[in-house]
Amino acid sequence: MKYLDEFRDEELAQGILAQIRRVLSRPWVLMEICGGQTHAIKRYGIDQLLPPEIELVHGPGCPVCVTPLEQIDKALAIASRPDVTFTSYGDMLRVPGSGRNLFSVRATGGDVRVVYSPLDAVRIAQTQPGRQVVFFAIGFETTAPANAMAVARAKELGLDNFTVLVSHVRVPPAMRAILESPHNRVQGFLAAGHVCAVMGYWEYPAIAKQYDVPIVVTGFEPVDILRGILHAVRLLESGRADVENAYSRTVTPEGNRPAQALIEKVFMQTDRNWRGIGRIPMSGWSLRPAYADFDAELRFDVAAIAPQESPLCIAGQILQGHRKPLDCPAFGSECRPESPLGATMVSSEGACSAYYQYAGSAAAAGE
Amino acid sequence: MCLGVPGKIIAIYEEEGLKMGRIDFGGVVRESCLDFTPEAQVGDYALIHVGFAISLINEDEAAKTLAILREIVDLDDEIGGHPQEDTVP
Amino acid sequence: MSTNNEATDFQGLVCPAPLLPQDHIEMAHGSGGRLMQGLIRQRFLPAFENSALSAGNDGALVAVTQCGRLVVSTDAHVVSPLFFPGGDIGRLAVCGTVNDVAMMGARPLFLTASFIIEEGLPIETLQMVLASMSAASLEAGVQIVAGDTKVVQKGCADGLFISTTGIGALLVNPDEIGGANARPGDAVLLSGSIGDHGIAVLAARGDLGFEAGVASDVAPLNSLVERTLETSEQVHVMRDPTRGGLATTLNEIAAQSNVGIVIREEAIPVRPAVQAACEMLGFDPLYIANEGKAVVIVAAEDAPAILETMRAHPLGGGAVLIGEVVAEPPGRVLMQTRIGTHRVVDSLSGELLPRIC
The missing domain is CATH 3.30.1330.10 (PurM-like, N-terminal domain)
Known part of the structure; x- marks a missing residue:
C-alpha cells in the first residue's frame, strides 16, 4: 500500500540505524507515547535492532488501556439494559471492568455491537427508533473529532435515542504528569503522529522548554519510528530541547483546524481519571452543556457505580514508564490476553499485550 | 492510539450535508467522512481513522522524506558502515 | 417422485x-x-x-x-x-x-x-x-x-x-503423517495466499462497511494432497490453516512436534486487498481464516519437487517455501520480519476484533 510499504523498507531501516549508532555517545531513555507505536515496535522487533544504550519505555497512549474502570463499569451497566443497543470500537469489548467485560454482557443477552466508525452508531440509531443506542466514545485527540461529529450529527438529526458515554483523554496533560513524577526516567518523547495530525504540535515547544526534554513527532511504520528515534537522539546528544516533526507527510504544525473547531464546539476540558495512573487535571474532554441531551451518563442512572481493580495489576506503573510488563509477577500467568487483569493486556496497543503477542511466552518464561 | 491508514480518495459526494468520500486502500474500498478535510479532491491520499479523514497526505513531503532517507543510506554505503548482524532471540 | x-x-x-x-x-x-x-x-x-x-x-x-x-x-x-x-x-x-x-x-x-x-x-x-x-x-x-x-x-x-x-x-502408513511428525531441518510449504476466506466473509457480512473484491478460497484440497503424496514419501505434516489462521496452525504443529518453526514474513503470500483490509481493521493476515490452503511440512530435499507438483495443480499455483523447522526453541513459531528482526508468532487469542484505536 502506498505510504505504508515504502516506510517498511529494510534497507532504509538499516541506514537510519547506522546513523543512530553514529550519533549515539551514551544511554538515553525515550518514551513512545502512543500505543500504536508500541505495537509496531514489538511487531517489527525494532527494539532488538536498537543499540543497547537506547531504552524505549512505553507511554500511556492506549485509549483502551487508560479508559477508567468506572467508565467501563458504567458501560457494562448501560449495555446490560434490555432497551439499549450498545455500540463500541472492537478493542473495548474485552477490557475487564470490575469482574466482567462487554463480551460477557453480550453473552448474557445484552445487545452489544462493534462498529468501525461512530457514524455507523448514529445510523443504527436512525434505523432503530424504538431502541436506545449508546456509543462508547473513548479515545485520544485523534478520535475526538469523529466522536464529536457523531454527537453533532445526532443533534442535527434530532435523534432522541442516541447518546454517548464519553471517556476522552488528551496527550499534553499526560506528558506533563509523566515529567512531573518523581520517578520519571523519560529524557525524550516520540510524540504520537496521529494525535498531532489532528492537534498539530504548537502546544509542545512550551513543554519541551519547561521540562528540558526534546519532543519528536513520529509516525507508525518501522522507518518512521527509527527516524523519530534518530531525531530524538540527535537532539539529546546536542543538548537541545526542541520540537521536531519526523512525520511531515501527515502532520502540520497547526494540525487539522476544522477538526479542532468541532472538538471545541462539542467538548470541554475536564479532569479525568486515567486507569492505573489516577486523576490528571484537565486531561480529558466531556460534553458541553449544549449537548447534555446526548450524555449517556445523564440519561441512564449510573452515578452510584463503585469500581474495583485487580490488586495484582501494575498497569498504572507500566503506563507511566516506571516499570515494564516483564516486571509484573502476573504477566503470562494470572494475566493473559484471553483473561486479562488489566487493560494493558487487552488492547493490542497495550504494552503487556504487545509484549505477550510478539515476545510471547518466551518473555513470560524469562528467556 | 489510533490506527490511521492512508487511502486514495476515488469519489467525493455529499450525504445529508456531510462531505463524504469513497477511499481505496489498495484494493479495499470504504466510505469515509471528508468533512474535516474540506480541501480534499479526488486523487488525494487521506489518512483515515475510524471512518474519518483526519489529514491529507502531503505527497511532496513524503517524497522529500524518502529522498533524505535514501541519501542517508547511500552515504552510509560510501563510508562503508556495515549494518551489524541481528541477533536471533 | x-x-x-x-x-x-x-x-x-x-x-x-x-x-x-x-x-x-x-x-x-x-x-x-x-x-x-x-x-x-x-x-x-x-x-x-x-x-x-x-x-x-x-x-x-x-x-x-x-x-x-x-x-x-x-x-x-x-x-x-x-x-x-x-x-x-x-x-x-x-x-x-x-x-x-x-x-x-x-x-x-x-x-x-x-x-x-x-x-x-x-x-x-x-x-x-x-x-x-x-x-x-x-x-x-x-x-x-x-x-x-x-x-x-x-x-x-x-x-x-x-x-x-x-x-x-x-493412503499412507499410519503414523507417517501427523502434527507430531515435524523434524528439525524440514521445509515448511504453503499452497498459496493467506487470509482470503476470512476477509471475503467479513466484507460480505457488511457490518464494517468495506468492499474488498476478495473471493474466499474455499476448495476441496484432496486431489492436491494426493498429487503431493505421490511426489514424495517424506511428507511429515499436512494441515489446512482454517480458523485461527496460519499462525495458529503452525503453533499447533510446533507444540505437537516439540520443535521450533521459523517463517519469513516476506515469503508469505498475501493478496494486496487482504493486506489492505488487515491494515484498515488492525488485523494480522497470519490470523485470518483460510478454507482452501494447505501447509505441508516435508523433508527439505523433497521440497522443490513438491513445490513443482503443487504449482502445477490449479489449487496450488501460489505454492511457496515459507520457512523451516528448527530444534530450538521447541513449541514456538518465530518470524523473520520485513526489517530483518525476529519475533514470536503466537496463537490467536480470543475473538478477532477490529483494532480501531
Missing part, C-alpha cells in the same frame, strides 16, 4: 383446509411428516443422487474397496452470510470436512450431512446451498450418503447450520 400434491393430498383427522405450496421452511418441514418427506424427496435426494442415500434407510450401506484404515472427521459449519464471494455454507460444509480427512493423508470417500434449518429460510436458498454441496462433492469426488434435517423456530438459528462427517481411506 411426488410433485406438490401435498397441497391437496391430506387424510385422517386433519383440517381439510388445503396446505399451500411453501416457499419458506416451516416448522412442519422438520416434523417427520409428509412435508418433510416431500422436502427430502424433492430437494435433497436429487442434489446428492446416489444409491446409498436413495435407499432411504436409517443408515447408509457403503462399500469400501480399499482395505486398511479409515479416517473419520466431523465438522459443524456456521457462517454469516450464507453466501459470500467464492462460496457459500454448502461448499464450506463439503470442503471443510473433505480437507480435514485429506490432511490426514487419506482419500475422502463419503460424507454425511445434517442440517439445522431456521424456520422461515427460503426454500430457494436451501436449494442453492444443496446445489452447491452437490457441485463441491462432485469436484471432490465424494458422495453424500446419509443426512438429517431438523427445523428450529425462528431466532433459534442463523438461517442454516450444516454438520458434515467425512470418511476416507488412508
Whole structure:
C-alpha cells in the first residue's frame, strides 16, 4: 500500500540505524507515547535492532488501556439494559471492568455491537427508533473529532435515542504528569503522529522548554519510528530541547483546524481519571452543556457505580514508564490476553499485550 | 492510539450535508467522512481513522522524506558502515 | 417422485383446509411428516443422487474397496452470510470436512450431512446451498450418503447450520503423517495466499462497511494432497490453516512436534486487498481464516519437487517455501520480519476484533 510499504523498507531501516549508532555517545531513555507505536515496535522487533544504550519505555497512549474502570463499569451497566443497543470500537469489548467485560454482557443477552466508525452508531440509531443506542466514545485527540461529529450529527438529526458515554483523554496533560513524577526516567518523547495530525504540535515547544526534554513527532511504520528515534537522539546528544516533526507527510504544525473547531464546539476540558495512573487535571474532554441531551451518563442512572481493580495489576506503573510488563509477577500467568487483569493486556496497543503477542511466552518464561 | 491508514480518495459526494468520500486502500474500498478535510479532491491520499479523514497526505513531503532517507543510506554505503548482524532471540 | 400434491393430498383427522405450496421452511418441514418427506424427496435426494442415500434407510450401506484404515472427521459449519464471494455454507460444509480427512493423508470417500434449518429460510436458498454441496462433492469426488434435517423456530438459528462427517481411506502408513511428525531441518510449504476466506466473509457480512473484491478460497484440497503424496514419501505434516489462521496452525504443529518453526514474513503470500483490509481493521493476515490452503511440512530435499507438483495443480499455483523447522526453541513459531528482526508468532487469542484505536 502506498505510504505504508515504502516506510517498511529494510534497507532504509538499516541506514537510519547506522546513523543512530553514529550519533549515539551514551544511554538515553525515550518514551513512545502512543500505543500504536508500541505495537509496531514489538511487531517489527525494532527494539532488538536498537543499540543497547537506547531504552524505549512505553507511554500511556492506549485509549483502551487508560479508559477508567468506572467508565467501563458504567458501560457494562448501560449495555446490560434490555432497551439499549450498545455500540463500541472492537478493542473495548474485552477490557475487564470490575469482574466482567462487554463480551460477557453480550453473552448474557445484552445487545452489544462493534462498529468501525461512530457514524455507523448514529445510523443504527436512525434505523432503530424504538431502541436506545449508546456509543462508547473513548479515545485520544485523534478520535475526538469523529466522536464529536457523531454527537453533532445526532443533534442535527434530532435523534432522541442516541447518546454517548464519553471517556476522552488528551496527550499534553499526560506528558506533563509523566515529567512531573518523581520517578520519571523519560529524557525524550516520540510524540504520537496521529494525535498531532489532528492537534498539530504548537502546544509542545512550551513543554519541551519547561521540562528540558526534546519532543519528536513520529509516525507508525518501522522507518518512521527509527527516524523519530534518530531525531530524538540527535537532539539529546546536542543538548537541545526542541520540537521536531519526523512525520511531515501527515502532520502540520497547526494540525487539522476544522477538526479542532468541532472538538471545541462539542467538548470541554475536564479532569479525568486515567486507569492505573489516577486523576490528571484537565486531561480529558466531556460534553458541553449544549449537548447534555446526548450524555449517556445523564440519561441512564449510573452515578452510584463503585469500581474495583485487580490488586495484582501494575498497569498504572507500566503506563507511566516506571516499570515494564516483564516486571509484573502476573504477566503470562494470572494475566493473559484471553483473561486479562488489566487493560494493558487487552488492547493490542497495550504494552503487556504487545509484549505477550510478539515476545510471547518466551518473555513470560524469562528467556 | 489510533490506527490511521492512508487511502486514495476515488469519489467525493455529499450525504445529508456531510462531505463524504469513497477511499481505496489498495484494493479495499470504504466510505469515509471528508468533512474535516474540506480541501480534499479526488486523487488525494487521506489518512483515515475510524471512518474519518483526519489529514491529507502531503505527497511532496513524503517524497522529500524518502529522498533524505535514501541519501542517508547511500552515504552510509560510501563510508562503508556495515549494518551489524541481528541477533536471533 | 411426488410433485406438490401435498397441497391437496391430506387424510385422517386433519383440517381439510388445503396446505399451500411453501416457499419458506416451516416448522412442519422438520416434523417427520409428509412435508418433510416431500422436502427430502424433492430437494435433497436429487442434489446428492446416489444409491446409498436413495435407499432411504436409517443408515447408509457403503462399500469400501480399499482395505486398511479409515479416517473419520466431523465438522459443524456456521457462517454469516450464507453466501459470500467464492462460496457459500454448502461448499464450506463439503470442503471443510473433505480437507480435514485429506490432511490426514487419506482419500475422502463419503460424507454425511445434517442440517439445522431456521424456520422461515427460503426454500430457494436451501436449494442453492444443496446445489452447491452437490457441485463441491462432485469436484471432490465424494458422495453424500446419509443426512438429517431438523427445523428450529425462528431466532433459534442463523438461517442454516450444516454438520458434515467425512470418511476416507488412508493412503499412507499410519503414523507417517501427523502434527507430531515435524523434524528439525524440514521445509515448511504453503499452497498459496493467506487470509482470503476470512476477509471475503467479513466484507460480505457488511457490518464494517468495506468492499474488498476478495473471493474466499474455499476448495476441496484432496486431489492436491494426493498429487503431493505421490511426489514424495517424506511428507511429515499436512494441515489446512482454517480458523485461527496460519499462525495458529503452525503453533499447533510446533507444540505437537516439540520443535521450533521459523517463517519469513516476506515469503508469505498475501493478496494486496487482504493486506489492505488487515491494515484498515488492525488485523494480522497470519490470523485470518483460510478454507482452501494447505501447509505441508516435508523433508527439505523433497521440497522443490513438491513445490513443482503443487504449482502445477490449479489449487496450488501460489505454492511457496515459507520457512523451516528448527530444534530450538521447541513449541514456538518465530518470524523473520520485513526489517530483518525476529519475533514470536503466537496463537490467536480470543475473538478477532477490529483494532480501531
